[in-house]
Amino acid sequence: MSSAQIEIQLIASLVAIACAIPGVFLVLRKMALISDAISHSILPGLVIGFFITHDLNSPLLILMGALSGILTVVLVEYIQKTKLVKEDTAIGLVFPALFSIGVLLIAKNANDVHLDVDAVLLGELAFAPFDRLLINGIDIGPKSLWIIGTILLITLGLLVAFFKELKVSTFDAGLSTALGFSPVVIHYGLMSVASITTVGAFDAVGAILVVALMIAPAATAYLLTNDLKKMLVFSVFFGMFSAISGYWMAHYLDASISGSMITVLGFVFFLVYLFAPNRGLFSVLYRNKQQQKEVQLLTFLLHLNNHTEKKERHLNHLNEHINWHKIKAKAVVDLAEKNNMIVIENQIISLTQKGKTFTEKAIDYIITNDDSEIESMKKDFFLFRG
Amino acid sequence: MDLQEYFKLVFSDYTLRTITIGTAILGAICGMLGSFAVLRKQSLLGDAISHASLPGIAIVFLITGTKDTNVLLFGALISGLLGAFWIRGIVKNTHLKTDTALGLILSVFFGFGMLLLTFIQKMPNANQSGLDKFLFGQAATLLIEDVWFMAIVTTVCLAVLLLFWKEFKLLLFDADYAKTLGFNIKFIDALITSFIVLAIVLGLQTVGVVLMSAMLLAPAAAARQWTNSLSTMVILAAVFGSLAGVIGTGISASQSNLSTGPVIVLVAAVFVVFSFVFSPSRGLLFRQIRFLKNRRDLKLHKTLSFMFDLVRTHEDKSHPHAVKILNNFQGYTRGTLKKLEEKEYIKIHGRMWSMTEKGYQFAGNLYNQNIENE
Numbered sequence: 001m002s003s004a005q006i007e008i009q010l011i012a013s014l015v016a017i018a019c020a021i022p023g024v025f026l027v028l029r030k031m032a033l034i035s036d037a038i039s040h041s042i043l044p045g046l047v048i049g050f051f052i053t054h055d056l057n058s059p060l061l062i063l064m065g066a067l068s069g070i071l072t073v074v075l076v077e078y079i080q081k082t083k084l085v086k087e088d089t090a091i092g093l094v095f096p097a098l099f100s101i102g103v104l105l106i107a108k109n110a111n112d113v114h115l116d117v118d119a120v121l122l123g124e125l126a127f128a129p130f131d132r133l134l135i136n137g138i139d140i141g142p143k144s145l146w147i148i149g150t151i152l153l154i155t156l157g158l159l160v161a162f163f164k165e166l167k168v169s170t171f172d173a174g175l176s177t178a179l180g181f182s183p184v185v186i187h188y189g190l191m192s193v194a195s196i197t198t199v200g201a202f203d204a205v206g207a208i209l210v211v212a213l214m215i216a217p218a219a220t221a222y223l224l225t226n227d228l229k230k231m232l233v234f235s236v237f238f239g240m241f242s243a244i245s246g247y248w249m250a251h252y253l254d255a256s257i258s259g260s261m262i263t264v265l266g267f268v269f270f271l272v273y274l275f276a277p278n279r280g281l282f283s284v285l286y287r288n289k290q291q292q293k294e295v296q297l298l299t300f301l302l303h304l305n306n307h308t309e310k311k312e313r314h315l316n317h318l319n320e321h322i323n324w325h326k327i328k329a330k331a332v333v334d335l336a337e338k339n340n341m342i343v344i345e346n347q348i349i350s351l352t353q354k355g356k357t358f359t360e361k362a363i364d365y366i367i368t369n370d371d372s373e374i375e376s377m378k379k380d381f382f383l384f385r386g
Numbered sequence: 387m388d389l390q391e392y393f394k395l396v397f398s399d400y401t402l403r404t405i406t407i408g409t410a411i412l413g414a415i416c417g418m419l420g421s422f423a424v425l426r427k428q429s430l431l432g433d434a435i436s437h438a439s440l441p442g443i444a445i446v447f448l449i450t451g452t453k454d455t456n457v458l459l460f461g462a463l464i465s466g467l468l469g470a471f472w473i474r475g476i477v478k479n480t481h482l483k484t485d486t487a488l489g490l491i492l493s494v495f496f497g498f499g500m501l502l503l504t505f506i507q508k509m510p511n512a513n514q515s516g517l518d519k520f521l522f523g524q525a526a527t528l529l530i531e532d533v534w535f536m537a538i539v540t541t542v543c544l545a546v547l548l549l550f551w552k553e554f555k556l557l558l559f560d561a562d563y564a565k566t567l568g569f570n571i572k573f574i575d576a577l578i579t580s581f582i583v584l585a586i587v588l589g590l591q592t593v594g595v596v597l598m599s600a601m602l603l604a605p606a607a608a609a610r611q612w613t614n615s616l617s618t619m620v621i622l623a624a625v626f627g628s629l630a631g632v633i634g635t636g637i638s639a640s641q642s643n644l645s646t647g648p649v650i651v652l653v654a655a656v657f658v659v660f661s662f663v664f665s666p667s668r669g670l671l672f673r674q675i676r677f678l679k680n681r682r683d684l685k686l687h688k689t690l691s692f693m694f695d696l697v698r699t700h701e702d703k704s705h706p707h708a709v710k711i712l713n714n715f716q717g718y719t720r721g722t723l724k725k726l727e728e729k730e731y732i733k734i735h736g737r738m739w740s741m742t743e744k745g746y747q748f749a750g751n752l753y754n755q756n757i758e759n760e
Contacts, residue, residue, distance in 0.1 A: 027482075032489040033430055040596070082670060084662055085607050088485070089429040093607055096600030097655040100648035103522070107643045208437075208500070212493030219486050256504035262497020269490065273476065284479050 004129040009247050011128050011145050012261065015201045016213050016239030018152040021159055022194045023214030024235050027222060028170050033088065034191070035214045037076065037095035038069040039198050039207035043102030045069070046199070051109065062147070062199045069195030070188070072098060125247075125257040128204050144204040151200040155193055159232075162186070167228055209258040213239060216265040223276045238268055290385055294378065296332050298362055301341060304351050305359045315347045338384045354381065401526065402639060408528040408536060409631030409650060412589050415540045417605035417627030418547065419585045421620045422578055424606040425558050430485075431470065431579075433599035434492040436586045438469025440499030440595055443520055444506060455532060459587050462520075466583040469495050474579075496595070523594030525635065525646035536588055543581055547620075554578060555616055593647040604654035605630060611665035630654040687752055689722050690731060694749035697741045706738040 026032050045068025049061040072094055079090035133143040140146075159166070169176035169183040176183050198210045205213070221234035246261030253260065274281050307313055315333070333349070336342045341355035351359065358381045365377060378385070397403065423432055442465025443458045450457060469491045476487040519527055547554065553574050556564040565571050582602070589598050609622035634650030663671050689712070696711065697703055709723070723739070726732045731745030741749070 027486050030483050030485050032483075032485040036430075036433070036489050036492060079662075082662070084611060084668055084670075085424070086427050086429065088427060089424055089603055089607050092429040092433060092599050092603040093655065093658055096597050096604075096651050100597060100600075100651040100655070103648045104644060104652070107645055107648075208493055208496050211489060212497050215486060215489040216494060219482055219490050222482060222486075223480060250501075253501070253505055254508050255501050259497050259499075259501030259504055262494055263501050266494030266498060269494065273480065279480055281475070281479050 005247075005251075007129040007142050007145065008125055008257065009244050011142065011148060011204055012125060012243035012247055012257065013240045014145065014148045014152055015205055015210075016217070016243040016261075017236050018148055018155055018197050019201060019210060019213035020217045020235040020239040021155050021232065022190060022197055023218040024221070024228075024232050025166060025170055025190055026194065026214060027218040028228075028231075029190075032215045032219075033091050034073060034076070035194055035198070036211045037072050037091050038191075038195050039202065039210045040095040041072040041098035041102075042066070042069045042195065042199050042202065042207070044098050044105060045071075047102050047105040051105075062196070065199035065202075066192065066195040068098065069198060070192060073188075073191045073195075125204055147200050148204065151197055155197065158189070158193060162189070166190070205258045205261070209262055212262040212265055213242075216262070216269055217242070220265075220269045220272045223272050223279045238265070242268065293332065293335065294382075294385070296328070297335055300332050300336060301351065301355055301359045302362065304342065304349060305356070310348055313349045315344065315349060335384065339382055341381075400530075402635075404530050404533055405525045405528050405639075405646070406632055406635050408533045409525060409592060409635045409646065410628040411533065411536045411540055411631075412592055412601070413605065413627030413629070413631030413650070414624040415536070415543055415585050415627075416589060416601045417609065417623030417625070418543065418620050419578075419582050420602040420604075420606035420627070421609065421616070421623045422554065422558065423582055423602055424610060425616075426578075428582075429603050429607075430488050430599065431473070432582065432586055432602040434473060434488040435466045435470050435583050436590065436595050436598035437492040437499075438495035439463070439466035439583075439587055439590060440496055440520065441465050441502055442468075442499075443590075444499050444502035447506060448502065455527075455591055456535065458520075459590065462587045462590055463583060465495065466587055467580065470579055470583055519594075520590050521594050522596060522645060523590065523592045523647040525592045525638075528592060532591065539584060539588060543584070546577070546581070550574065550577065551617075558616070593650060597647050597651045600651040600654060601627070604651070604658050608654070608657040608661040611661040611668050614667075626654070626657050630657060686722055686725055690726060690745065690749045691752055693732065693739075693741060694746070694752070697746065697749075703746050704733075704740045704742065706735065706740040709734075709737050709739055 023032075023035070026035055042065040045064040045066070046061050048068075049058065049064030052064075053060050055061075075094045076090045079085065079093065080087050085093070128144045129142045131143045132139050133141060133146050165176070165181045165186055168179065169181065169186040173183040176186070194214070197214075198207070201210045201213070217235035217238040218231070220238050221231045224234055225231050242261050242264040246264040247257055249264060250257040250260040272280065275283075277283060304313060311317065333342070333344075336355070337344065339354075340352055341358060342349050343352055358377070361377055420432070423429055439462035442461035442463070444461075445465070446452070446458050446461030452458070473484075473487045473491050476482055476490070477484050482490075553564070553569055556567070556569065557571060557574050557578070561571060564574075586598050586602065589601050593601050605623040605627035606619070608626050609619045612622055613619050630650055630653045634653040635646055637653070638644040638646045638649040661669070663669055666672055692712070693707075696707060697705070723732070723734060726745070727734050729745075730742055731748060732739050732741050
């Protein structure tokens with residue numbers, strides 16, 4: 001590995017970590033799309049900053065970009081407050097307008113300038129190591145490494161200092177107000193961090209990748225855990241993993257690094273989406289099926305409990321009475337038999353003592369309709385689940 | 387070229403005419419379908435879908451090597467639909483919220499699309515130069531065939547919209563009721579989502595992936611301010627959309643260096659701001675005026691009620707009192723007194739005032755109402 005390669009991976013990993021941290025809170029606060037809005041609408045701020053300084057490396061650019069990011073948040077919230085349109089429409093109206101202004105400003109005034117719209121959207125990580133930071137003529141590393149490193153340090157510092165406040169205001173804004181830390185301050189603090197991170201990261205990886213790096217690791221982590229600290233750790237891990245493996249994928253495909261980082265992120269999310277324990281698609285579908293079968297079992301047992309006459313309890317009768325297919329009926333009867341809830345004699349089904357107790361409890365449950373009850377009931381009675 | 391010249395050219399110049407008609411049609415269909423997106427709280431779905439359509443374009447190009455716009459857009463349609471339905475799947479099957487799902491699909495699909503685009507660009511035999519235009523759109527590449535295609539799709543959309551009008555409306559405002567009536571909600575839902583995807587894909591060539599969502603939202607959001615009826619809103623949104631298209635094209639053609647997409651979006655944004663401020667029933671301006679008027683009325687009533695309390699203690703209702711008495715009371719000004727006199731609730735003689743019979747009645751009722759309310 002050459003030093004440039006190491007530097008690129010380092011920058012990519014730092015960007016991924018710096019994005020993942022505010023991303024977790026954005027996802028938890030249901031404000032994921034604000035990051036999309038911010039990433040687009042920093043453009044006019046950058047362009048105006050550039051017109052003032054005529055220097056692409058000026059820190060004023062980052063400041064202006066972050067300011068226009070915060071302006072977006074303020075505008076969106078103002079429109080939401082007027083109640084003229086629904087919440088998400090406000091986001092959808094503000095950022096394309098600001099982005100258009102940025103595009104037009106570039107097109108109109110900066111033809112010969114190095115500020116390219118494509119570059120803003122996509123970035124080019126491969127060039128990042130060539131832009132060195134020189135202090136007194138001594139090369140101390142790529143500039144974006146220093147920028148994103150500083151931002152990451154600030155973010156980490158704020159996270160550690162205000163972790164408790166962030167946690168409370170994210171999950172219970174009312175409690176947070178009552179305890180005396182204003183959710184509004186925390187909200188705008190978070191938005192400022194998100195804006196600054198976006199601006200700091202975009203010139204290495206582009207505006208769209210910033211969105212992906214904020215949302216995708218957090219969303220993936222959220223499918224795996226409910227614990228805030230674990231979620232932070234997981235998202236940081238996913239971010240770094242995608243940064244490094246994305247770099248190598250781009251290396252072999254000879255394609256955009258940022259694009260392949262997102263692709264890895266998307267792939268990881270897809271795998272977790274399918275296979276996550278408890279929350280993944282397969283486990284959700286499996287659980288739904290299990291519950292469906294158990295409800296059917298309950299219906300079946302209630303039917304038996306209601307009828308003493310033999311005709312109603314005949315095995316063949318089930319098909320017509322509860323309107324089940326043969327296979328379905330057989331599966332349910334098998335399940336009931338396995339759990340010792342019924343006995344079958346001469347094609348006639350009758351409830352066992354255990355079956356009777358279960359049914360009575362089930363009726364109780366149906367009357368009180370207490371959700372926690374049914375699970376403990378199932379635990380008590382089921383040897384085999386559906 | 388100034389605007390006047392532009393309007394002359396619209397009728398004579400082939401390219402300009404094509405672009406103008408194209409953007410007008412695009413604006414109309416986006417406005418129409420955007421109304422549904424806005425009302426269903428799916429505003430940002432458009433943004434997600436337009437970004438999600440990018441990998442489709444790249445994959446179709448990789449497989450077929452064609453530069454035929456319609457074939458590429460077909461790929462965009464497939465991948466846009468895929469994105470839309472995956473978003474639905476995420477929201478339905480996991481505890482992730484809509485905003486996360488949208489942002490995720492948007493950025494992941496777009497990133498994958500960019501990976502493919504850069505991959506294509508570095509291919510040795512790449513005649514790829516046409517693909518970039520889908521990012522920001524190039525209205526200038528519109529051909530008359532494309533416009534015809536758009537017109538046909540719009541007509542089909544319109545026909546389906548009219549055919550399923552009742553169902554769409556019901557689904558929008560009361561999905562549960564629609565279900566109990568036996569309508570196939572899933573089908574109608576899928577139909578409307580597919581049409582939104584279709585409208586977005588149509589706009590990609592003109593406005594581009596990044597700004598397409600505004601094309602969908604802005605006319606609808608503007609139209610929403612002027613009416614409470616769905617049919618009026620759809621028609622208004624279509625009109626706003628086409629106007630934004632035509633005006634935007636005009637401005638961008640009359641100035642050098644202005645790309646059409648962003649200008650159209652900005653024109654649409656101006657419509658939105660105008661509607662937000664000046665709409666008579668919902669607009670901010672009239673809301674503020676109503677607010678001030680209510681406050682004035684309240685002050686007036688307060689003064690009158692204070693006077694009433696005073697007058698009540700006298701046998702002769704029209705017994706004159708000094709204006710000075712009112713000094714104890716904060717709410718009165720010379721203006722309010724004049725207003726009250728205009729309404730013939732009181733009479734003013736120099737420095738004295740007396741209550742009229744009408745004023746006494748009115749204030750009495752006001753007072754009763756207050757008690758009732760308490």
